[in-house]
Amino acid sequence: MKEPEIKYKVPNYCPICNSIVETGVLFTYTHDVTYTDELQNEGIEVSLSKCLNCNSPFLIQEHFQIIEEHSWNNDRQQLYPLADNTALLNAPDIVINPYKESHKCYRAQAYEACVIMCRKGIEAICTDKGEAKGSLADNLKKLKDKNILEETFYNWANELRLIGNHGAHSHESKVDKQDAKDSLDFFDALI
Numbered sequence: 001m002k003e004p005e006i007k008y009k010v011p012n013y014c015p016i017c018n019s020i021v022e023t024g025v026l027f028t029y030t031h032d033v034t035y036t037d038e039l040q041n042e043g044i045e046v047s048l049s050k051c052l053n054c055n056s057p058f059l060i061q062e063h064f065q066i067i068e069e070h071s072w073n074n075d076r077q078q079l080y081p082l083a084d085n086t087a088l089l090n091a092p093d094i095v096i097n098p099y100k101e102s103h104k105c106y107r108a109q110a111y112e113a114c115v116i117m118c119r120k121g122i123e124a125i126c127t128d129k130g131e132a133k134g135s136l137a138d139n140l141k142k143l144k145d146k147n148i149l150e151e152t153f154y155n156w157a158n159e160l161r162l163i164g165n166h167g168a169h170s171h172e173s174k175v176d177k178q179d180a181k182d183s184l185d186f187f188d189a190l191i
């Protein structure tokens with residue numbers, strides 16, 4: 001298959017590269033277009049683009065308005081990849097705040113801070129479920145015993161070197177991007 005041509009470039013945040021990258025728009029599709037007269041129209045535009053660094057796809061929907069040679073886009077919505085966890089809507093504030101912080105840290109490439117915020121958030125989930133006294137590992141085990149936490153999740157938590165680690169105060173171990181990503185994914189799934 002022939003590689004589609006890049007129509008134009010726009011900057012966007014790429015979750016795989018974890019940075020603002022240049023993306024190339026490959027296809028655009030417009031619908032619900034209404035013409036006020038020959039020179040004015042507005043509608044919805046959906047565009048498929050790719051990260052020019054790692055080739056990941058993005059699907060963006062925008063409302064556009066064109067008046068003569070001027071054009072505006074607004075109500076931008078990223079349809080893929082979805083950034084926000086929908087379960088977050090029902091989560092208590094003690095979980096939402098560390099969730100937001102952990103993502104901020106990750107985007108700022110502050111990976112150690114990110115893992116610490118994930119840990120804090122996971123502890124908050126334990127607290128919310130009535131287990132606040134023991135260590136994080138003990139509390140997760142109690143949630144598993146009470147059948148609040150599924151076996152698979154519990155095993156996953158134990159595999160997470162940093163979250164399961166009693167010695168989170170260790171100064172030698174270096175936290176890399178993958179560790180931070182693993183912690184975020186686990187925290188996300190737990191929510």
Ligand SMILES: [Zn+2]
Nearest residue numbers: 014017051054
């Ligand atoms: Zn990328």
